[in-house]
Amino acid sequence: MELVRNWFSKFSLDRIQLELMNTAYGSGHASLSRLDPRGLLIWYLFFAIVPWFVNSLTVLAGMCLFMIVTTILSRVTPFIILVLCLGLIGQVGWLFIISLFFGGDISSALPLLKLTLKLSVVSLASITVFSGLDPEKISDGLLALGIPAAFSFSLSYGYRILPVLFEEFRNVLLSYRLRGKAPSRPGLLHWRIGVYYLKLLVYAFFPLMLATAKRSRTTVEALETRGFSYGLNHPEAKKLKLSHLRFQMHDILFLTGSAAYLTLLFWIG
Amino acid sequence: MPNMPASLPQEPDNQDQPLIQISSVSFTYPGSEQPVLNGATLTVKPGSFTAIIGGNGSGKSTLCKLFNGLIPHYYSGDFEGEVRIAGLSAQDSTVAELSRKVGYVYQDFENQLVRPTVLDEACFAPLNYGLPDYRARATRALELCGLTPLATRFIWELSGGQKHLLALAGALSLEPDILIVDEPVSQLDPQHARQVYEVLRRLHRIYGKTIIVIEHHAEFIADYCHDVCLIEQGRVVWQLPVHEALNRLDDLHRLGIQPPEVTQTAAALEALQSAALHGGEQNQQEAVDSLRSDQSNQQDATTYPITTEEAQRYFARMLSAPIELFGQHKQQDPTPPRASLPAAESRTVISLKQAALTYKTIRKTDHPVLRGVSLDITEGERIALVGNNGAGKSSLLRLIAGIAKPTAGTVSVLGQDTRSISLEQLSRDVAFVFQNPEDMFIEDSVYKEIAHCLNKRSYEGAEATIERMLRAFRLEELRERDARLLSGGQQRRVSLAIGAATTPAVMLLDEPTANLDLATREELISTLQELEQHVHTVLIATHDMQLVSRWATRVIVLHEGSVAADGTAAEVFADTALIQRAGLALTQTMELSAGLNLRPHCSDPAELAARIHRILLAKESLPHGARPQLV
Numbered sequence A: 001m002e003l004v005r006n007w008f009s010k011f012s013l014d015r016i017q018l019e020l021m022n023t024a025y026g027s028g029h030a031s032l033s034r035l036d037p038r039g040l041l042i043w044y045l046f047f048a049i050v051p052w053f054v055n056s057l058t059v060l061a062g063m064c065l066f067m068i069v070t071t072i073l074s075r076v077t078p079f080i081i082l083v084l085c086l087g088l089i090g091q092v093g094w095l096f097i098i099s100l101f102f103g104g105d106i107s108s109a110l111p112l113l114k115l116t117l118k119l120s121v122v123s124l125a126s127i128t129v130f131s132g133l134d135p136e137k138i139s140d141g142l143l144a145l146g147i148p149a150a151f152s153f154s155l156s157y158g159y160r161i162l163p164v165l166f167e168e169f170r171n172v173l174l175s176y177r178l179r180g181k182a183p184s185r186p187g188l189l190h191w192r193i194g195v196y197y198l199k200l201l202v203y204a205f206f207p208l209m210l211a212t213a214k215r216s217r218t219t220v221e222a223l224e225t226r227g228f229s230y231g232l233n234h235p236e237a238k239k240l241k242l243s244h245l246r247f248q249m250h251d252i253l254f255l256t257g258s259a260a261y262l263t264l265l266f267w268i269g
Numbered sequence B: 001m002p003n004m005p006a007s008l009p010q011e012p013d014n015q016d017q018p019l020i021q022i023s024s025v026s027f028t029y030p031g032s033e034q035p036v037l038n039g040a041t042l043t044v045k046p047g048s049f050t051a052i053i054g055g056n057g058s059g060k061s062t063l064c065k066l067f068n069g070l071i072p073h074y075y076s077g078d079f080e081g082e083v084r085i086a087g088l089s090a091q092d093s094t095v096a097e098l099s100r101k102v103g104y105v106y107q108d109f110e111n112q113l114v115r116p117t118v119l120d121e122a123c124f125a126p127l128n129y130g131l132p133d134y135r136a137r138a139t140r141a142l143e144l145c146g147l148t149p150l151a152t153r154f155i156w157e158l159s160g161g162q163k164h165l166l167a168l169a170g171a172l173s174l175e176p177d178i179l180i181v182d183e184p185v186s187q188l189d190p191q192h193a194r195q196v197y198e199v200l201r202r203l204h205r206i207y208g209k210t211i212i213v214i215e216h217h218a219e220f221i222a223d224y225c226h227d228v229c230l231i232e233q234g235r236v237v238w239q240l241p242v243h244e245a246l247n248r249l250d251d252l253h254r255l256g257i258q259p260p261e262v263t264q265t266a267a268a269l270e271a272l273q274s275a276a277l278h279g280g281e282q283n284q285q286e287a288v289d290s291l292r293s294d295q296s297n298q299q300d301a302t303t304y305p306i307t308t309e310e311a312q313r314y315f316a317r318m319l320s321a322p323i324e325l326f327g328q329h330k331q332q333d334p335t336p337p338r339a340s341l342p343a344a345e346s347r348t349v350i351s352l353k354q355a356a357l358t359y360k361t362i363r364k365t366d367h368p369v370l371r372g373v374s375l376d377i378t379e380g381e382r383i384a385l386v387g388n389n390g391a392g393k394s395s396l397l398r399l400i401a402g403i404a405k406p407t408a409g410t411v412s413v414l415g416q417d418t419r420s421i422s423l424e425q426l427s428r429d430v431a432f433v434f435q436n437p438e439d440m441f442i443e444d445s446v447y448k449e450i451a452h453c454l455n456k457r458s459y460e461g462a463e464a465t466i467e468r469m470l471r472a473f474r475l476e477e478l479r480e481r482d483a484r485l486l487s488g489g490q491q492r493r494v495s496l497a498i499g500a501a502t503t504p505a506v507m508l509l510d511e512p513t514a515n516l517d518l519a520t521r522e523e524l525i526s527t528l529q530e531l532e533q534h535v536h537t538v539l540i541a542t543h544d545m546q547l548v549s550r551w552a553t554r555v556i557v558l559h560e561g562s563v564a565a566d567g568t569a570a571e572v573f574a575d576t577a578l579i580q581r582a583g584l585a586l587t588q589t590m591e592l593s594a595g596l597n598l599r600p601h602c603s604d605p606a607e608l609a610a611r612i613h614r615i616l617l618a619k620e621s622l623p624h625g626a627r628p629q630l631v
Helices: A002-010 A013-025 A037-053 A057-073 A078-101 A106-132 A135-144 A149-179 A188-225 A228-233 A235-241 A249-268 B060-067 B070-074 B095-099 B118-128 B134-144 B160-172 B190-205 B218-224 B242-246 B249-254 B261-279 B282-298 B308-319 B323-332 B393-401 B446-456 B462-472 B488-501 B518-531 B545-551 B569-574 B576-582 B588-595 B605-621 B624-629
Strands: B020-028 B037-044 B049-053 B078-085 B102-105 B178-182 B210-214 B227-232 B235-241 B348-360 B366-378 B382-386 B408-413 B430-433 B506-510 B537-541 B554-559 B562-567
Touching: A013 A078, A013 A106, A013 A149, A037 A057, A037 A106, A037 A135, A037 A249, A057 A106, A057 A249, A078 A106, A135 A149, A135 A235, A149 A188, A149 A228, A149 B446, A188 A228, A188 B070, A188 B095, A188 B102, A228 A235, A228 B118, A235 B118, B020 B060, B037 B060, B049 B060, B049 B190, B049 B218, B060 B070, B060 B078, B060 B102, B060 B178, B060 B210, B070 B095, B095 B102, B102 B160, B118 B134, B118 B160, B134 B160, B134 B190, B160 B178, B160 B190, B178 B190, B190 B210, B190 B218, B218 B242, B218 B261, B227 B242, B235 B242, B261 B308, B261 B588, B261 B605, B308 B588, B308 B605, B348 B393, B366 B393, B366 B408, B366 B537, B366 B562, B382 B393, B382 B545, B393 B408, B393 B430, B393 B506, B393 B537, B430 B488, B446 B462, B446 B488, B462 B488, B488 B506, B488 B518, B518 B545, B545 B569, B545 B588, B554 B569, B554 B576, B562 B569, B562 B576, B569 B576, B588 B605
Parallel strands: B037 B235, B049 B210, B049 B227, B102 B178, B178 B210, B382 B537, B382 B554, B430 B506, B506 B537
Antiparallel strands: B020 B037, B020 B078, B227 B235, B348 B366, B348 B408, B554 B562
């Protein structure tokens, strides 16, 4: 019981928020963060699409190995890795169990392993990019690659208001707890407590939305007075915003290195 | 002038031309029947520092939205009249054009910050306008606001005051001629508010910016502004120099705006004197007569002082004797101590033993907010927690409410260790009222908000309790309204009713007077009296020293996470060194009574006036034999 209780307390909202913010903005010291976001985004695009069309186990395993290296380089927090592993095991393990029910045997594990590898490559590539680069760089990279400014701005703004939303959400949740009633008996493995919290999460959503809607009125007005829509319609503003992006030697090295490694992989496979 | 002096080459030739000219503007928001502006006419000269005052819903903010063209371009309602800003016609210009000349800092300034770091935020506007020197502009703006050391920090790491300064820097980066700041004091503690005003004063004096603030704290207006413009029902009633404006006591009173406390004191004193005059006692009359003639020789009888310094001179002259003597007088003054100490046999309700609290920050460092606090709070105490921002007031309340658990030491409420029981259980005994009432609203009507807890926890006679609460907090009319859409004062009453409904043993209020206008604030203080019928022990974390001196029986001063002082209001406010160290901001009345050497300090203007009146009478009626002391 104590174990379950500890587990609950580890997953406090504060901790999730801290981990998310660390993943997003704590990457200033990661070696990948010095790369040009445009190059890295194209690199990511490749690893997000190509694995789906590759069938060779060797190539996939090689790619996965490469992704593990880049993920380590991006200094991701253990929390994100834990979520990823839970996701992968849950997804694929579930499929494997179902396949056993419908007349599959241990041989059905192999195709599932392939699927796992594909999923891992794609997810690890995403983690590399989103953890190795802070949202500002991603947003600049997207803008440079021709994505509309309104979209790339919402990406960086989304991260910016994350702590605000968390704060708001915590307060609403707290209101429910301060004025609500927890189950008197915890039940087996604290299931009653679990259900109680899940219900609160759902209830809290509605007040959170209303509060956010009220806030955004000022934000939208302030954007107007600070020339945001002027910037949208004037290409020179965009050019100025992106003038700090530069392709450098290490960008070229990183991209050619990746390309060389992939060629080698495909040649072996 | 045909020959411009060589030393003033940049002297603008349109010095006397108004910077802002609004001529009979009327505006109705779409979907509304009532016009918000109703023939408003206003002229603002370049280089002025103007306060716009008016009651709630008088159209102050709407008026300011004319200046950067948000009205009529962004809000498309019924618009009539003419607006000219810095020579441009607002109707023919876009919001983007006007915004380069007019910077705007919102009342809820936090929602105005859209970038992750301080420097990014300051660069945002010039980048949008494609100005190549955006970095230099941002650096300059941060420098002006004193934020340069924080340039690489994330916005969510800043304090409220720093965020406000950043919103200001964000507006300044476009180097506008006009700066509009909407109610800077309402969301900030007094110390930070003063910091913001000091920056505004520098911008005004050194950089010649035209500053317009929407404000109803008369003390700040008196200290910083030059002109005051009064709005009532969408119309500009008058626009006067600050001294004259704050002496229009009738107008201010009618609109629920409190004049500066020293002005109130002077007015109250004069009322007392004229009452005494008509009362008829011979030597009293003489006394007041001589005083009056004194006064009229020295200054216009109808103008009262508005700042503490002025008031000090004004009253000192009136008392016209060595000030130390009045100090002696005061010691004989039979003012009873206000605080009634709790009886010795009262039981301890809250007990903290070496309680400490540490937060983790994004940079994975530990940040201690409370360092070993030990306190015992007994039943029936009215406690005010004071201290500057970051001193740990809110954290202490959260520890007592069980929202945060101590990282070291213990906190117990009614003998229960907060670590061993759940928040739901503890909240039966402890009610916590958030700083922002909106955070407490989880239902869609006032009635349901109050009923929520009573029903969930199946209290006896819930129906009757709800009705009683609605009546006690004057919410009967609003029972079906959504609490989020009420005014600030109404929201505050709902939050207090929610807290009081379960008749908890302890009630914790975080900044209950923050962002209330003064009329609502007065109302809150009387609501607190009402609260005592339902809850015995109340703790308030506050910056509002007037509330402290009028309400609390015990004042606990926190400084850097430790208790710096603990005693009655009179004891705490008498310690000048402590006040300095803990960053407390005294009210004008307290400062004035300190300046006039009256001890203990008076807490409200009427009391001070009465006291000065007594001194004056005593002085005049002293037998001549006693006079030599005074000469």
